[in-house]
Amino acid sequence: MTKALIYGTGSIGSVYGYILHKAGVDVTAICRSNYEAVSKNGITIHSALWGDVHYRPHVARSVEESSSHCPFDFILVCTKAFGGRETALALQQVVSPDTAIVVAQNGIEVEKEYHQLFPQNTIISGVVWLPASPVEPGVVKMGAMERIEMGTYPAHVGSQVKVEQLASLWTLGGGTPIVHQDIQxxxxxxxxxxxxxxxxxxxxxxxxxxxxxxxxxxxxxxxxxxxxxxxxxxxxxxxxxxxxxxxxxxxxxxxxxxxxxxxxxxxxxxxxxxxxxxxxxxxxxxxxxxxxxxxxxxxxxxxxxxxxxxxxxxxxxxxxxxxx
Ligand SMILES: NC(=O)c1ccc[n+]([C@@H]2O[C@H](COP(=O)([O-])OP(=O)(O)OC[C@H]3O[C@@H](n4cnc5c(N)ncnc54)[C@H](OP(=O)(O)O)[C@@H]3O)[C@@H](O)[C@H]2O)c1
Missing domain, CATH: 1.10.1040.10 (N-(1-d-carboxylethyl)-l-norvaline Dehydrogenase; domain 2)
Structure with missing residues:
Protein backbone atom coordinates (compact mmCIF):
# COMPACT_ATOMS: atom_id res chain seq x y z
CA MET A 1 0.00 0.00 0.00
CA THR A 2 1.26 3.47 -0.88
CA LYS A 3 2.05 5.58 2.19
CA ALA A 4 2.14 9.35 2.46
CA LEU A 5 3.04 11.81 5.17
CA ILE A 6 1.46 15.27 5.33
CA TYR A 7 3.78 17.75 7.06
CA GLY A 8 1.63 20.75 8.01
CA THR A 9 -2.02 19.68 8.12
CA GLY A 10 -3.60 23.12 7.69
CA SER A 11 -5.81 24.26 4.82
CA ILE A 12 -3.86 22.76 1.91
CA GLY A 13 -2.48 19.76 3.83
CA SER A 14 -5.98 18.72 4.97
CA VAL A 15 -7.34 18.75 1.40
CA TYR A 16 -4.28 17.01 -0.07
CA GLY A 17 -4.50 14.34 2.64
CA TYR A 18 -8.14 13.79 1.63
CA ILE A 19 -7.30 13.40 -2.07
CA LEU A 20 -4.63 10.82 -1.29
CA HIS A 21 -6.84 9.04 1.26
CA LYS A 22 -9.59 8.79 -1.36
CA ALA A 23 -7.06 7.30 -3.77
CA GLY A 24 -6.43 4.50 -1.27
CA VAL A 25 -3.18 5.86 0.16
CA ASP A 26 -2.33 5.23 3.82
CA VAL A 27 -2.10 8.84 5.06
CA THR A 28 -0.32 10.07 8.19
CA ALA A 29 -0.87 13.69 9.16
CA ILE A 30 1.50 15.68 11.37
CA CYS A 31 -0.71 18.08 13.28
CA ARG A 32 0.30 20.87 15.63
CA SER A 33 -2.41 23.20 17.01
CA ASN A 34 -5.12 20.90 15.63
CA TYR A 35 -3.63 17.67 17.05
CA GLU A 36 -6.34 17.06 19.69
CA ALA A 37 -9.22 17.91 17.31
CA VAL A 38 -7.95 15.76 14.43
CA SER A 39 -7.10 12.84 16.74
CA LYS A 40 -10.63 12.95 18.16
CA ASN A 41 -12.74 13.83 15.11
CA GLY A 42 -10.63 13.35 11.99
CA ILE A 43 -10.67 16.01 9.25
CA THR A 44 -13.79 17.56 7.72
CA ILE A 45 -13.71 19.58 4.50
CA HIS A 46 -16.60 21.79 3.42
CA SER A 47 -15.85 21.75 -0.28
CA ALA A 48 -17.57 23.66 -3.05
CA LEU A 49 -16.45 20.80 -5.35
CA TRP A 50 -17.16 17.67 -3.33
CA GLY A 51 -19.68 18.74 -0.69
CA ASP A 52 -18.92 17.93 2.96
CA VAL A 53 -16.33 15.17 3.16
CA HIS A 54 -14.54 13.56 6.08
CA TYR A 55 -11.59 11.24 6.67
CA ARG A 56 -9.41 9.93 9.44
CA PRO A 57 -5.68 9.85 8.80
CA HIS A 58 -3.13 8.47 11.27
CA VAL A 59 -2.27 11.46 13.42
CA ALA A 60 1.20 12.29 14.72
CA ARG A 61 2.33 15.17 16.89
CA SER A 62 5.86 15.24 15.48
CA VAL A 63 8.08 13.81 12.76
CA GLU A 64 9.49 11.39 15.32
CA GLU A 65 6.01 10.14 16.21
CA SER A 66 5.13 9.73 12.52
CA SER A 67 8.09 7.41 12.01
CA SER A 68 6.05 4.45 13.29
CA HIS A 69 4.18 4.62 9.94
CA CYS A 70 7.35 4.63 7.78
CA PRO A 71 8.46 4.08 5.07
CA PHE A 72 6.71 6.89 3.19
CA ASP A 73 6.46 6.87 -0.62
CA PHE A 74 5.56 10.57 -0.56
CA ILE A 75 6.08 13.34 1.98
CA LEU A 76 4.00 16.43 1.23
CA VAL A 77 5.34 19.63 2.77
CA CYS A 78 2.23 21.80 3.23
CA THR A 79 3.37 24.28 5.86
CA LYS A 80 3.70 27.95 5.02
CA ALA A 81 7.05 28.50 3.29
CA PHE A 82 9.21 29.48 6.28
CA GLY A 83 12.54 27.89 7.24
CA GLY A 84 12.86 25.26 4.52
CA ARG A 85 16.23 24.15 5.87
CA GLU A 86 14.80 23.45 9.37
CA THR A 87 11.88 21.52 7.88
CA ALA A 88 14.18 19.49 5.64
CA LEU A 89 16.43 18.68 8.62
CA ALA A 90 13.42 17.69 10.74
CA LEU A 91 12.22 15.31 8.01
CA GLN A 92 15.58 13.53 7.73
CA GLN A 93 14.52 10.73 10.08
CA VAL A 94 11.54 9.73 7.88
CA VAL A 95 13.02 10.19 4.39
CA SER A 96 14.06 6.84 2.90
CA PRO A 97 15.85 6.32 -0.44
CA ASP A 98 12.52 5.85 -2.28
CA THR A 99 10.69 8.77 -0.69
CA ALA A 100 9.66 11.60 -3.01
CA ILE A 101 9.29 14.96 -1.26
CA VAL A 102 6.48 17.12 -2.60
CA VAL A 103 6.92 20.82 -1.86
CA ALA A 104 3.38 22.25 -2.06
CA GLN A 105 4.03 25.88 -1.20
CA ASN A 106 3.94 29.32 -2.77
CA GLY A 107 7.14 31.20 -3.57
CA ILE A 108 10.22 30.64 -5.70
CA GLU A 109 13.18 28.34 -4.99
CA VAL A 110 11.25 26.87 -2.06
CA GLU A 111 12.40 23.41 -3.16
CA LYS A 112 16.13 24.22 -3.08
CA GLU A 113 16.84 23.25 0.56
CA TYR A 114 15.17 19.86 0.08
CA HIS A 115 17.21 19.09 -3.02
CA GLN A 116 20.39 20.17 -1.25
CA LEU A 117 19.75 17.94 1.74
CA PHE A 118 18.32 14.99 -0.22
CA PRO A 119 20.14 15.08 -3.59
CA GLN A 120 19.39 11.40 -4.31
CA ASN A 121 15.63 11.73 -3.65
CA THR A 122 13.02 12.90 -6.11
CA ILE A 123 11.83 16.37 -5.21
CA ILE A 124 8.43 17.23 -6.70
CA SER A 125 7.55 20.89 -6.95
CA GLY A 126 3.83 21.50 -6.56
CA VAL A 127 2.19 24.71 -7.74
CA VAL A 128 -1.01 24.95 -5.74
CA TRP A 129 -4.25 26.38 -7.18
CA LEU A 130 -6.69 25.75 -4.36
CA PRO A 131 -8.57 28.35 -2.31
CA ALA A 132 -8.85 26.90 1.18
CA SER A 133 -9.01 28.31 4.69
CA PRO A 134 -9.34 26.99 8.23
CA VAL A 135 -12.79 27.07 9.88
CA GLU A 136 -11.86 25.53 13.24
CA PRO A 137 -9.27 22.92 14.25
CA GLY A 138 -9.77 19.90 11.99
CA VAL A 139 -12.29 21.67 9.74
CA VAL A 140 -11.39 23.37 6.45
CA LYS A 141 -13.41 25.30 3.90
CA MET A 142 -12.45 24.87 0.26
CA GLY A 143 -13.54 26.85 -2.83
CA ALA A 144 -14.66 25.58 -6.23
CA MET A 145 -11.20 25.08 -7.70
CA GLU A 146 -8.53 22.42 -7.22
CA ARG A 147 -5.54 22.08 -9.51
CA ILE A 148 -1.97 21.11 -8.77
CA GLU A 149 0.77 21.54 -11.34
CA MET A 150 3.75 19.32 -10.67
CA GLY A 151 7.16 18.35 -11.93
CA THR A 152 10.59 17.44 -10.62
CA TYR A 153 12.97 19.94 -9.07
CA PRO A 154 15.30 20.61 -10.72
CA ALA A 155 13.67 19.86 -14.06
CA HIS A 156 14.80 16.51 -15.49
CA VAL A 157 16.39 15.43 -12.17
CA GLY A 158 14.75 12.66 -10.16
CA SER A 159 12.19 10.06 -11.09
CA GLN A 160 9.53 10.93 -13.64
CA VAL A 161 7.86 7.65 -12.63
CA LYS A 162 7.30 9.08 -9.15
CA VAL A 163 5.69 12.21 -10.60
CA GLU A 164 3.42 10.12 -12.80
CA GLN A 165 2.53 7.89 -9.85
CA LEU A 166 1.55 10.91 -7.76
CA ALA A 167 -0.47 12.37 -10.64
CA SER A 168 -2.35 9.05 -11.07
CA LEU A 169 -3.16 8.94 -7.36
CA TRP A 170 -4.32 12.55 -7.53
CA THR A 171 -6.72 11.76 -10.36
CA LEU A 172 -7.95 8.66 -8.54
CA GLY A 173 -8.63 10.81 -5.49
CA GLY A 174 -10.76 13.25 -7.47
CA GLY A 175 -8.07 15.91 -7.89
CA THR A 176 -6.75 17.65 -10.98
CA PRO A 177 -3.02 17.20 -11.56
CA ILE A 178 -1.06 18.60 -14.49
CA VAL A 179 2.44 17.22 -15.02
CA HIS A 180 5.12 19.47 -16.53
CA GLN A 181 8.56 18.55 -17.78
CA ASP A 182 9.78 21.86 -16.35
CA ILE A 183 7.50 23.07 -13.58
CA GLN A 184 9.45 26.28 -12.95
N1 LIG B 1 -4.74 28.31 1.58
C1 LIG B 1 -4.77 28.64 0.31
O1 LIG B 1 -5.82 29.04 -0.23
C2 LIG B 1 -3.53 28.51 -0.55
C3 LIG B 1 -3.66 28.58 -1.94
C4 LIG B 1 -2.53 28.41 -2.73
C5 LIG B 1 -1.31 28.20 -2.13
N2 LIG B 1 -1.20 28.15 -0.77
C6 LIG B 1 0.13 27.90 -0.20
O2 LIG B 1 0.14 26.60 0.40
C7 LIG B 1 1.04 26.57 1.52
C8 LIG B 1 0.27 26.10 2.75
O3 LIG B 1 -0.69 27.10 3.06
P1 LIG B 1 -1.95 26.87 4.00
O4 LIG B 1 -2.92 27.93 3.65
O5 LIG B 1 -2.37 25.45 3.99
O6 LIG B 1 -1.32 27.21 5.42
P2 LIG B 1 -2.01 26.96 6.83
O7 LIG B 1 -3.49 26.83 6.71
O8 LIG B 1 -1.45 28.00 7.75
O9 LIG B 1 -1.47 25.54 7.26
C9 LIG B 1 -0.14 25.31 7.61
C10 LIG B 1 -0.15 24.20 8.64
O10 LIG B 1 1.20 23.85 8.91
C11 LIG B 1 1.31 23.64 10.32
N3 LIG B 1 2.70 23.80 10.73
C12 LIG B 1 3.49 24.88 10.60
N4 LIG B 1 4.71 24.62 11.10
C13 LIG B 1 4.67 23.35 11.58
C14 LIG B 1 5.61 22.54 12.24
N5 LIG B 1 6.85 22.95 12.51
N6 LIG B 1 5.24 21.28 12.60
C15 LIG B 1 3.98 20.84 12.35
N7 LIG B 1 3.03 21.57 11.72
C16 LIG B 1 3.39 22.82 11.35
C17 LIG B 1 0.42 24.70 10.91
O11 LIG B 1 0.12 24.36 12.24
P3 LIG B 1 -0.43 25.44 13.30
O12 LIG B 1 -1.91 25.46 13.09
O13 LIG B 1 -0.04 24.92 14.62
O14 LIG B 1 0.22 26.75 12.98
C18 LIG B 1 -0.78 24.61 9.98
O15 LIG B 1 -1.67 23.60 10.38
C19 LIG B 1 1.58 28.00 1.65
O16 LIG B 1 2.81 28.11 0.99
C20 LIG B 1 0.52 28.85 0.92
O17 LIG B 1 1.03 30.07 0.40
C21 LIG B 1 -2.28 28.28 0.03
Missing part, protein backbone atom coordinates in the same frame (compact mmCIF):
# COMPACT_ATOMS: atom_id res chain seq x y z
CA UNK A 185 7.64 28.09 -15.77
CA UNK A 186 4.38 27.55 -13.87
CA UNK A 187 5.98 28.52 -10.55
CA UNK A 188 7.03 31.88 -12.02
CA UNK A 189 3.48 32.46 -13.27
CA UNK A 190 2.00 31.80 -9.83
CA UNK A 191 4.72 33.95 -8.25
CA UNK A 192 3.83 36.86 -10.52
CA UNK A 193 0.21 36.75 -9.32
CA UNK A 194 1.31 36.45 -5.68
CA UNK A 195 3.72 39.39 -5.99
CA UNK A 196 1.17 41.57 -7.77
CA UNK A 197 -1.84 41.10 -5.52
CA UNK A 198 -0.71 39.76 -2.13
CA UNK A 199 1.20 42.63 -0.51
CA UNK A 200 -0.90 45.39 -2.05
CA UNK A 201 -4.03 43.62 -0.82
CA UNK A 202 -2.52 43.06 2.63
CA UNK A 203 -1.24 46.63 2.99
CA UNK A 204 -4.42 48.26 1.72
CA UNK A 205 -6.74 45.68 3.39
CA UNK A 206 -8.51 45.36 0.04
CA UNK A 207 -9.48 42.14 -1.74
CA UNK A 208 -8.42 41.94 -5.39
CA UNK A 209 -11.57 43.59 -6.75
CA UNK A 210 -11.59 46.53 -4.34
CA UNK A 211 -7.88 47.08 -4.84
CA UNK A 212 -8.53 47.60 -8.57
CA UNK A 213 -11.58 49.77 -7.80
CA UNK A 214 -9.69 51.94 -5.30
CA UNK A 215 -7.98 54.27 -7.80
CA UNK A 216 -7.20 54.71 -11.47
CA UNK A 217 -3.55 53.91 -10.78
CA UNK A 218 -4.18 50.50 -9.22
CA UNK A 219 -4.52 48.52 -12.47
CA UNK A 220 -1.39 50.04 -13.98
CA UNK A 221 0.57 49.49 -10.75
CA UNK A 222 -0.46 45.82 -10.54
CA UNK A 223 0.48 45.38 -14.22
CA UNK A 224 3.84 47.02 -13.49
CA UNK A 225 4.59 44.46 -10.76
CA UNK A 226 3.52 41.58 -13.02
CA UNK A 227 5.90 42.86 -15.70
CA UNK A 228 8.79 43.19 -13.25
CA UNK A 229 8.36 39.57 -12.13
CA UNK A 230 8.19 38.59 -15.81
CA UNK A 231 11.51 40.33 -16.45
CA UNK A 232 13.19 38.45 -13.56
CA UNK A 233 11.70 35.19 -14.83
CA UNK A 234 12.93 35.98 -18.34
CA UNK A 235 16.46 36.50 -16.98
CA UNK A 236 16.45 32.87 -15.76
CA UNK A 237 14.73 31.53 -18.88
CA UNK A 238 11.05 31.46 -17.85
CA UNK A 239 9.04 34.47 -18.94
CA UNK A 240 5.33 34.10 -18.05
CA UNK A 241 3.36 34.34 -21.26
CA UNK A 242 1.59 37.62 -22.05
CA UNK A 243 -1.55 35.47 -22.44
CA UNK A 244 -1.27 34.24 -18.85
CA UNK A 245 -0.81 37.79 -17.57
CA UNK A 246 -3.74 39.08 -19.64
CA UNK A 247 -6.06 36.22 -18.64
CA UNK A 248 -5.22 36.65 -14.99
CA UNK A 249 -5.80 40.37 -15.10
CA UNK A 250 -9.04 39.85 -17.04
CA UNK A 251 -10.23 37.61 -14.21
CA UNK A 252 -9.41 40.23 -11.57
CA UNK A 253 -10.92 43.03 -13.66
CA UNK A 254 -14.13 41.01 -14.06
CA UNK A 255 -14.30 40.67 -10.27
CA UNK A 256 -14.85 44.44 -10.08
CA UNK A 257 -18.45 43.60 -11.06
CA UNK A 258 -18.91 40.36 -9.10
CA UNK A 259 -16.82 41.04 -5.99
CA UNK A 260 -13.36 39.63 -5.40
CA UNK A 261 -11.48 37.34 -3.05
CA UNK A 262 -9.12 38.21 -0.21
CA UNK A 263 -5.55 37.21 -0.96
CA UNK A 264 -3.87 34.87 1.53
CA UNK A 265 -1.51 37.58 2.81
CA UNK A 266 -4.51 39.73 3.79
CA UNK A 267 -6.10 36.73 5.50
CA UNK A 268 -2.85 36.18 7.42
CA UNK A 269 -2.62 39.88 8.39
CA UNK A 270 -6.17 39.81 9.73
CA UNK A 271 -5.38 36.66 11.73
CA UNK A 272 -2.11 38.16 13.02
CA UNK A 273 -0.07 35.36 11.41
CA UNK A 274 3.44 35.75 9.93
CA UNK A 275 3.64 36.37 6.17
CA UNK A 276 5.53 34.42 3.50
CA UNK A 277 7.59 37.46 2.58
CA UNK A 278 10.99 35.83 2.07
CA UNK A 279 9.76 32.94 -0.10
CA UNK A 280 7.75 35.25 -2.34
CA UNK A 281 9.69 38.54 -2.39
CA UNK A 282 13.10 37.90 -0.77
CA UNK A 283 14.03 35.18 -3.25
CA UNK A 284 12.66 37.12 -6.24
CA UNK A 285 14.56 40.31 -5.39
CA UNK A 286 17.73 38.29 -4.73
CA UNK A 287 17.46 36.51 -8.12
CA UNK A 288 16.82 39.90 -9.79
CA UNK A 289 19.99 41.32 -8.20
CA UNK A 290 22.04 38.27 -9.23
CA UNK A 291 20.97 38.84 -12.84
CA UNK A 292 21.20 42.63 -12.87
CA UNK A 293 17.44 43.11 -13.36
CA UNK A 294 16.01 46.40 -12.05
CA UNK A 295 12.91 45.78 -9.89
CA UNK A 296 12.08 49.04 -8.06
CA UNK A 297 8.41 48.13 -7.51
CA UNK A 298 9.29 44.70 -6.12
CA UNK A 299 11.95 46.19 -3.84
CA UNK A 300 9.44 48.70 -2.48
CA UNK A 301 6.81 45.99 -1.91
CA UNK A 302 9.44 43.70 -0.33
CA UNK A 303 10.44 46.46 2.09
CA UNK A 304 6.82 47.27 2.98
CA UNK A 305 5.84 43.61 3.33
CA UNK A 306 8.83 43.05 5.64
CA UNK A 307 7.75 46.03 7.74
CA UNK A 308 4.20 44.68 7.88
CA UNK A 309 5.54 41.30 8.97
CA UNK A 310 7.74 43.02 11.56
CA UNK A 311 4.77 44.87 13.03
CA UNK A 312 2.72 41.64 13.18
CA UNK A 313 5.47 39.65 14.88
CA UNK A 314 7.00 42.46 16.98
CA UNK A 315 10.11 40.31 17.58
CA UNK A 316 11.19 40.60 21.22
CA UNK A 317 14.43 42.55 21.55
CA UNK A 318 14.10 44.09 18.09
CA UNK A 319 10.68 45.76 18.24
CA UNK A 320 10.99 48.96 20.28
CA UNK A 321 8.00 50.37 22.19
CA UNK A 322 7.06 54.01 21.51
CA UNK A 323 9.03 56.65 23.39
CA UNK A 324 7.23 57.55 26.62
Missing amino acids: AKRWEKLAVNCAFNPMGALSRCDGANLLLSSEMADETVMGVLREVSSVAAAVGYEPSERFVEENMACHRASKQTGGKEQSMLVDVKAGRPLEVEAIFGNTVRIAKEHGVQVPRLEMLFCLAQALNFSIQRPPGRWKPLMS
